[in-house]
Structures are given as structure tokens and as C-alpha cells.
Amino acid sequence: MTTVADVSEEGTDSPYALSHLDALESEAVHIFREVAGEFERPVVLFSGGKDSIVMLHLALKAFAPAAVPFSLLHVDTGHNFPEVLEYRDRTVKKHGLRLHVASVQDYIDRGTLKERPDGTRNPLQTLPLTEKIQAERFDAVFGGGRRDEEKARAKERVFSLRDEFSQWDPRRQRPELWNLYNGRHAPGEHVRVFPLSNWTELDVWQYIAREGIDLPEIYFAHERDVFQRAGMWLTPGDWGGPKDGETVETRLVRYRTVGDMSCTGAVDSDATTLEAVITEIAASRLTERGATRADDKMSEAAMEDRKREGYF
Amino acid sequence: MTSTIEPTEPVEPLSVEQLSGTTLLRFATAGSVDDGKSTLVGRLLHDSKSVLTDQLEAVEHASRSRGQDTPDLALLTDGLRAEREQGITIDVAYRYFATAKRRFILADTPGHVQYTRNMVTGASTAELTVVLVDARNGVVEQTRRHAAIAALLRVPHVVLAVNKMDLVDYREPVFAAIAQEFTAYASELGVPEITAIPISALAGDNVVDPSANMDWYGGPTFLEHLETLPVSHDLATCHARLPVQYVIRPQTAEHPDYRGYAGQIAAGAFRVGEQVTVLPSGRTSRIASIDLLGEPVDVAWTTQSVTVLLEDDVDISRGDLIVPTKDAPATTQDIEATVCHVADAPLTIGHRVLLKHGTRTVKALVKDIPSRLTLDDLSLHPHPGHLVANDIGRVKIRTAEPLPVDSYADSRRTGSFILIDPADGTTLTAGMVGESFASPEPVRAEADEDGWDF
Numbered sequence: 001m002t003t004v005a006d007v008s009e010e011g012t013d014s015p016y017a018l019s020h021l022d023a024l025e026s027e028a029v030h031i032f033r034e035v036a037g038e039f040e041r042p043v044v045l046f047s048g049g050k051d052s053i054v055m056l057h058l059a060l061k062a063f064a065p066a067a068v069p070f071s072l073l074h075v076d077t078g079h080n081f082p083e084v085l086e087y088r089d090r091t092v093k094k095h096g097l098r099l100h101v102a103s104v105q106d107y108i109d110r111g112t113l114k115e116r117p118d119g120t121r122n123p124l125q126t127l128p129l130t131e132k133i134q135a136e137r138f139d140a141v142f143g144g145g146r147r148d149e150e151k152a153r154a155k156e157r158v159f160s161l162r163d164e165f166s167q168w169d170p171r172r173q174r175p176e177l178w179n180l181y182n183g184r185h186a187p188g189e190h191v192r193v194f195p196l197s198n199w200t201e202l203d204v205w206q207y208i209a210r211e212g213i214d215l216p217e218i219y220f221a222h223e224r225d226v227f228q229r230a231g232m233w234l235t236p237g238d239w240g241g242p243k244d245g246e247t248v249e250t251r252l253v254r255y256r257t258v259g260d261m262s263c264t265g266a267v268d269s270d271a272t273t274l275e276a277v278i279t280e281i282a283a284s285r286l287t288e289r290g291a292t293r294a295d296d297k298m299s300e301a302a303m304e305d306r307k308r309e310g311y312f
Numbered sequence: 313m314t315s316t317i318e319p320t321e322p323v324e325p326l327s328v329e330q331l332s333g334t335t336l337l338r339f340a341t342a343g344s345v346d347d348g349k350s351t352l353v354g355r356l357l358h359d360s361k362s363v364l365t366d367q368l369e370a371v372e373h374a375s376r377s378r379g380q381d382t383p384d385l386a387l388l389t390d391g392l393r394a395e396r397e398q399g400i401t402i403d404v405a406y407r408y409f410a411t412a413k414r415r416f417i418l419a420d421t422p423g424h425v426q427y428t429r430n431m432v433t434g435a436s437t438a439e440l441t442v443v444l445v446d447a448r449n450g451v452v453e454q455t456r457r458h459a460a461i462a463a464l465l466r467v468p469h470v471v472l473a474v475n476k477m478d479l480v481d482y483r484e485p486v487f488a489a490i491a492q493e494f495t496a497y498a499s500e501l502g503v504p505e506i507t508a509i510p511i512s513a514l515a516g517d518n519v520v521d522p523s524a525n526m527d528w529y530g531g532p533t534f535l536e537h538l539e540t541l542p543v544s545h546d547l548a549t550c551h552a553r554l555p556v557q558y559v560i561r562p563q564t565a566e567h568p569d570y571r572g573y574a575g576q577i578a579a580g581a582f583r584v585g586e587q588v589t590v591l592p593s594g595r596t597s598r599i600a601s602i603d604l605l606g607e608p609v610d611v612a613w614t615t616q617s618v619t620v621l622l623e624d625d626v627d628i629s630r631g632d633l634i635v636p637t638k639d640a641p642a643t644t645q646d647i648e649a650t651v652c653h654v655a656d657a658p659l660t661i662g663h664r665v666l667l668k669h670g671t672r673t674v675k676a677l678v679k680d681i682p683s684r685l686t687l688d689d690l691s692l693h694p695h696p697g698h699l700v701a702n703d704i705g706r707v708k709i710r711t712a713e714p715l716p717v718d719s720y721a722d723s724r725r726t727g728s729f730i731l732i733d734p735a736d737g738t739t740l741t742a743g744m745v746g747e748s749f750a751s752p753e754p755v756r757a758e759a760d761e762d763g764w765d766f
Contacts, residue, residue: 014542014543016581016613016614017335017542017543018335018336018615018616019334019335019336020334020335020336020414020415022616023335023336023615024336025605025617026576026605026615026616026617027576027615027617029576029605029617030557030575030576030617033557033558033574033575033576033617034557034671036557036558037557037558037630037671061605061606062574062605062617063558063560063574064560064603064605064606065560065562065564065566065567065570066560066561066562066563066564066567066570067562147406147407147408148407148408151405154405154406154407155403155404155405155406161737170403173403174738174739175404175429175430175432175433175654175739175742176433177432177433177436177437177654177728177730177739177742178436178437178724178725178728178730179437179576179725180668180669180728180729180730182668182730182732182737182739184666184732184736184737185737186736186737197406198406198408198417200408200410202410203415286366287366287367
């Protein structure tokens with residue numbers, strides 16, 4: 001058991017000052033419990049990526065020993081890494097959760113969405129996501145978005161109101177005061193909730209290390225067939241690569257983010273352990289999106305524009 | 313500042329242990345337009361290696377495509393399309409950086425007409441507010457406004473950053489006079505701790521590195537101060553408060569009778585065995601155990617998220633407040649508070665609203681608005697009839713159910729509330745219960761006003 005006397009004093013801080021990870025964890029748990037208390041049909045966006053894995057871990061802790069009172073939702077682009085899908089299904093089963101899947105491929109097969117010439121499916125996720133939210137009448141949708149990721153996200157609230165078209169209007173955001181989150185919404189509207197708002201990429205990794213959270217293997221360095229396109233190392237596959245003139249080679253790489261295979265690049269790395277990954281990120285001169293996401297580079301306001309339409 | 317910002321070489325990477333033992337400091341900048349706030353923010357982000365190569369490249373690319381010769385660092389922080397198009401800043405942005413000693417969350421509030429509500433929003437979660445002053449201009453109206461808001465919101469620490477010292481030849485008397493004037497003013501308002509630091513954000517003096525130009529200054533640099541000021545939780549004098557967020561009842565074979573009250577401790581500490589009272593019902597029990605996210609503990613304190621189990625089967629639900637029996641607040645349906653109105657539509661007498669306090673939301677009625685505060689000279693305007701966006705005033709509210717409120721002076725968490733428009737869910741008003749420097753009744757007699765009769 002922890003007692004007050006056991007808590008060591010760090011520098012000039014009071015023994016009651018929480019470590020930054022404890023403070024972030026406590027805040028995120030508070031956010032999960034607020035949503036559970038105030039909403040009818042919340043859902044957690046779960047992709048099998050590290051941010052959503054941390055979100056699920058926090059939700060499990062927030063309601064233990066009871067089950068997580070939310071179901072999960074994955075927007076499947078059809079171009080996912082097999083290791084990540086395997087991880088997703090294993091995790092859902094392990095915790096006895098319910099998984100909803102919104103499939104981009106289904107929309108393309110039906111002709112509702114059209115494949116882009118560049119093969120990138122990230123922008124195509126918005127319609128399946130928002131239609132699923134409407135169809136299932138989800139009123140709170142948890143996302144793993146962090147404010148450090150992108151400058152439009154630096155302005156997003158923890159509780160972010162979306163209209164009946166799932167649109168975000170940055171000019172009509174509610175001020176967020178103290179920890180008094182306002183989740184009021186009209187029928188048809190919903191609230192996007194970001195419990196990791198105040199976390200950085202490094203916090204997420206430190207927390208994963210501290211809590212011993214299991215991750216898909218692609219986050220750690222491994223020999224992999226890749227080819228280069230627009231300065232990124234992409235994994236070949238049916239999604240559309242390599243093209244003529246692009247050559248496949250085997251490299252020692254790992255992923256900093258997971259997403260659609262067509263626009264998520266690997267980085268050269270020999271980090272095979274959590275400690276090595278953390279050391280590598282702490283020294284990196286590139287943000288995770290700058291290093292590995294092609295879609296954010298499309299325009300200066302790419303993220304903001306997608307968020308306005310309903311994307312995360 | 314553009315010419316001074318370049319990509320930096322990686323510093324020696326921190327070890328995993330170094331990265332894990334740090335604490336978190338939330339602070340807010342008070343925004344004035346030309347005082348060099350963005351330069352200071354840019355300098356902090358840059359010198360703490362928080363501006364990464366690809367972000368800088370993106371800024372350079374965007375600047376070039378606008379026909380600018382040098383990178384415009386405002387593009388680093390102005391995140392929205394409308395902001396870049398119009399060259400304005402909308403609303404609060406949150407920024408993150410870290411040093412070996414501490415993690416920082418900066419609520420970056422723009423210096424605009426909407427300054428009051430933005431600064432109130434940023435200050436509500438801050439442990440420190442930075443008030444920037446241009447050394448050439450000294451303490452101006454805007455400075456007094458920032459000090460007043462920091463005092464109203466009871467931000468524990470205030471830093472007066474006397475900027476642009478390079479433009480006054482780094483002269484000590486200039487700094488000393490400004491520091492003295494500000495400290496006298498802010499202390500009178502009740503700001504508990506004020507630290508004045510002479511800096512040049514542009515030249516880098518005393519921001520991260522000590523300045524060779526001001527050897528007369530013996531205090532810490534700006535960053536050093538941020539890194540070392542104590543994040544204090546004086547639990548001995550704090551009233552312990554646990555707003556119940558959610559009742560955890562697994563109802564499984566393994567835990568058939570488990571009934572835990574989950575919440576984030578808003579103030580003070582709770583111990584196993586302690587006698588507690590549940591408000592507003594007033595029922596009492598003892599704490600049987602405390603679960604700190606999976607780990608049993610015998611004591612837990614602010615701001616830990618915990619689950620508390622009681623010895624008796626008491627009827628408790630979301631919205632209740634668990635407090636030590638020996639230190640329970642009174643419950644009341646009549647609240648007097650200092651408020652900041654944050655919505656565009658005005659707040660009027662007779663307005664029917666929702667009031668969210670802790671985890672409880674109740675119906676409420678705005679009974680009276682006795683005064684409005686003019687931040688420029690701190691004068692009180694009696695019976696303004698309504699409050700518009702950015703107004704600060706005194707308000708009397710009647711709630712439909714009794715609430716266990718503390719004075720904001722005693723507890724920033726259980727002494728604060730928000731008002732919500734029941735029709736469309738808009739957050740209307742931020743409220744702070746009890747006395748503040750804005751409390752005294754208006755000096756002008758009511759007879760001065762004609763034509764108003766409620």
C-alpha cells in the first residue's frame with residue numbers, strides 16, 4: 001500500500017504533487033467517467049494504433065472491476081496492416097468488447113465512394129465514420145487525437161461538439177473552464193471526446209512502457225520489404241505499390257503511427273524495445289506525422305479541412 | 313524573431329528515468345498584441361527543442377508561398393485557416409514542451425477584443441500566469457487587466473515578464489520601477505506570489521539562458537523559474553472533496569456486491585477508515601477502502617482519480633459530494649458569485665439556466681446582477697441589468713436543489729461552476745462562488761439610476 005510517507009520528494013515539489021504521467025492518467029480517467037455519466041451511447045474509436053490502445057487501457061482502468069461501458073468502432077480503410085487487424089481482433093476478444101466496423105471498401109464496392117488516383121484512403125474515411133455514428137446514434141465518440149499532433153488540433157476542445165453532419169466549427173467552440181466539461185447536445189448532434197488531448201507522443205510511449213501495454217509488432221524495429229515513394233518507406237501490397245520504377249528492398253524499420261498503408265511510412269530504426277523507442281523519439285528532430293504521414297502534407301490546412309467535414 | 317530561430321542540433325537525449333520523474337505545470341500567457349508574447353512562446357518552444365524540423369520546414373514553405381523572405385513564426389502557432397487568412401488569432405490554443413525537470417502545458421491566450429473570456433478560460437486551469445510588459449511602456453491598462461483576472465481566478469503564481477529590455481539599454485532602474493508598481497498593484501488585489509523577471513524574448517536574455525547584459529539581476533531565468541517553482545498541494549489546510557462521477561457496480565459472479573464511487577478528488581486527501589458525509593443527503597458512513605486505478609491505497613489526494621468503497625450501503629449517485637464529516641460545507645440554494653460571461657448572447661436577470669457544479673447539473677435562475685466590474689479601473693457599475701460577452705460581474709443565483717458549494721477562495725474546483733443555456737447547450741458563464749475583490753457593494757447609490765425597476 002502507498003502511504004503519504006512512502007511518497008518521495010522530487011526537487012522542490014510537494015510530496016503530493018503527481019508525476020506528469022499520473023496527472024495525465026487521472027485527467028483522462030476523469031474524462032472517461034464524465035462521458036459514462038452523461039451520455040447514452042458512447043463509443044471508442046479503435047484502430048489498433050498506439051493512441052487508441054492507450055485510450056482503451058485507460059477506459060479499462062477507469063471502470064474496473066466492471067467492464068468498459070462502451071463499444072468500439074474501427075473505420076477500416078481496407079488497406080490496413082494485417083498485424084494491426086490481428087491485434088484489434090485479439091484485443092476485442094480478450095476484453096469481451098463489442099466492435100463496430102465501418103468499411104471504406106464496402107463504400108467503394110457499392111460505388112458510394114470513389115478510389116482516389118493516388119490510392120490514399122484516409123480522406124475517404126469521413127463518410128463511413130459519420131454515417132456509422134448517425135446509424136448507431138452514438139452521442140459521444142472518443143478519439144485518440146492529441147493537441148500536440150497538429151496546429152488545428154492545438155485549438156480543439158476536450159469535448160468537441162459536432163453538428164448533425166458531424167462538422168466541426170472552430171469559431172463556435174465552447175470555452176472549457178476548470179474541469180467542468182459541457183456535453184449538452186441536440187438530438188442528431190454528437191460530441192467528440194479527446195481524453196488524450198494534453199498528452200504528447202512521448203507521454204504516450206512513456207505510459208505504454210510504465211504500464212507494460214502490449215502493442216502490434218510493427219511499432220518495433222524489424223526487417224521489412226519496403227519501397228520509397230515521396231520520401232517515405234511504404235509497404236508493398238494490393239493497395240497500389242510498388243509502381244514501375246519503384247524498387248522493393250529489405251530494410252530495418254519500424255512505424256511511428258499506424259494507418260492506411262498507402263500513406264503511412266516506416267522509419268529507419270533499430271529500436272526493438274520500448275526503452276529504445278523512447279530514447280529514439282526523445283532525440284528525433286521530426287514529429288511523428290512529419291516523419292510518416294503523407295496525407296497531412298497535402299495542404300497547409302489539410303487536417304483542419306478534414307476535421308470540419310467530420311474526420312478526427 | 314524570425315532570424316533568430318533555426319533548427320537546433322539534437323541535445324543529448326534524456327534517459328527514460330529522467331523523462332518519467334517529472335511533474336506537470338500548467339501555465340497561461342496573458343495576451344497583449346504588441347508585447348512580444350508570440351516571440352516569448354516561440355523562444356520557449358524553440359529553445360526547449362519543441363519546434364521540430366518538419367514543422368519549421370512547413371512554416372518556411374508556407375511563408376515562401378506567401379512571398380515572404382523570412383519564415384513567419386506566427387504560422388507556427390496560428391493553426392486555423394481563418395487565422396492565417398485574416399492574420400488574427402481565435403481563441404485559446406494549448407502548447408506542449410518539456411525539459412529534463414518538468415512537463416509544461418501552456419494555455420496560449422490571444423490578445424484580442426475577446427481577451428477577458430479567453431484569459432479566464434486559460435487561467436482557470438493554470439497554476440501560473442505570465443503577464444508581459446513592454447519595458448518602454450511600463451504598466452499600462454492592459455497590464456492591470458491581466459493582474460485583475462489572475463487575482464479573480466486565484467492563479468497561485470504570477471510572473472511579470474518585463475520584455476524588450478534590449479530597447480531600454482538593459483537599465484536596472486527601468487525594470488525596478490515597473491516591478492515595484494506592478495507588485496504593489498497585484499498584491500493589493502490578492503495575488504499571492506509575484507516574480508518579476510527582466511527579459512528580451514527577441515535577443516534571448518533571461519528566457520532560457522542568463523543574460524550577460526543584465527548582471528545586476530540575480531534571480532532565475534524565466535524557464536528556470538517555471539522549472540523550479542513548487543507545485544504545491546497544501547493538504548493540511550484543504551477541505552477534502554470528492555464529487556461522485558459514476559457508480560461502479562460490476563454485478564458479476566466475481567464481484568456480486570461491489571459498489572464503488574468513482575471520481576477525481578477535487579481537493580484535499582481521503583483516508584481509509586475516515587468518517588464521511590454524503591451531500592446533499594447528509595448521510596454518513598466510513599471509507600472501507602480506496603482503489604487508485606487498480607491499486608489499493610490507504611490515502612489518496614487531489615487530483616487523483618479514485619474509486620471509494622464505503623462500509624454502509626448508502627444511496628449515492630452521480631452528482632453527490634463525499635466529504636469528511638468533520639469538515640462538510642453547508643448546502644445552499646442561494647449562490648452569490650463573481651462571474652465572467654463567455655457567451656455572445658447576454659445574461660439577464662430572470663434567465664433560466666442550468667448550473668454545473670462538480671459532477672452535478674441543476675436548474676437555476678439568475679435572481680439579480682448587483683454589479684458589473686470595469687476591469688480598466690476596477691470600478692463597480694451598479695445594477696447593469698445584464699452582462700454581455702467578456703463582462704465580469706456579481707450575480708445572485710437561486711438553484712432548484714441545494715448544492716454543497718465552497719468559496720472559490722478555498723477551493724478552485726468545488727468553488728467554481730458554469731452556467732449552461734438549457735435551450736441549445738451553450739456555455740454561458742464561468743462562476744466563482746463567494747467573496748472576491750470585486751465583491752463590495754457598489755459605492756454609487758441606487759437612486760443614481762432612473763428608469764430601472766425590477
